[in-house]
Amino acid sequence: MHGTGEGSGGTVRWHVTMSLDGFVAGTDHDMSWMSLNWLPRQEGWPEPAERVLGSLGAILGGRGWYEASRSLNGVEGIYGGRYDGPVLVLTHHPEPAPYDPRISFVTGGIEPAVAAAQAAAHGRDVVLFGADIAAQALAADLVDEIVVHTAPVLLGAGVRLTVHERVELEPLHLGHTGPLADLHYRVRTAASRQ
Template sequence: MTKVLLHTTMSLDGFIAPEDDSTEWMFGYGAAGSLGMETMQRLGAVLSGRRGYDLGNRPDDGERKLYGGMWAGPVFVLTHRANDVPDDPNVTFLSDGIEDAVARAKAAAGEGDVAVLGASLSQQCLEAGLVDEVVLHVVPVLLGAGVRLFGSGGPAPLRKIGGDGVGQITDLRFAVEGRG
């Protein structure tokens, strides 16, 4: 059964990006551990928000690929700007809402799972009850401000189902109670 995974790297104080949207803060603490590699191997599709897509394709930032270039499967981007999408043959842009976007990504994933990337999209999926698991790679840095992963949504009870660490990074895996 295809699962929907909220999958991201975050700072110890809960941010996935600092105020300047840089990514350098994530590196230098170790590589993906076995949980990170296992998660990537389980994936059949990726669903991202438009902000994350745009940040990953900023001019003059060099080439940025999902999962460090280790991802080659279907990518879906949910956007509110359906009339303003780039010509990107590697991405399917969707605008029919969160439930439709998750359903389309699940259908494309086949036997694999769907990774949800981005703070707003992750929060929307959690609030809609669409997330089965939360997989976090926690980097030992306090960013203090920026893009917070979890916002003001209601409680979401979790059950720890795995964890490990390589270098300074702590990998955590939780089932969303009542889902998976």
């Protein structure tokens, strides 16, 4: 099964900013280092990020992202406040009610969570937030694309961009926006590797 399988709708994409030393979050899932403040005003948002935002229908995050997002303005902080759609959080321990009514909890594993996010996206794309969620989705062959913005910072510790097994990628776009390196890849599925 792949993210764009028949009837599933749009692309499933892992969209992430990473430090130059390979961390997607700091210690204790700290995200305060992640900012577009290092971009000059004339540079604007990275072009791949604009494309992601323009086709985005739903976000699927993990519990680590959910906890970290509380200190980053929650849903209001996603894409600098430019996203206002559904956010699903995969967790084994849902709370009675999330801190924001636009967030809903899903349980039962990565495959039903991605399917729920695709249903919430109504044919548009799904973006994955969180290293563990992305690694699980990659292992289940549910991710179509990865967009990485490499930031000009070395964190030294935190949550690494890590997967559970080898994943082959096909470059779609390699560029930069100001000091950010913008990397856009298509995930080669098991079927396409044979």
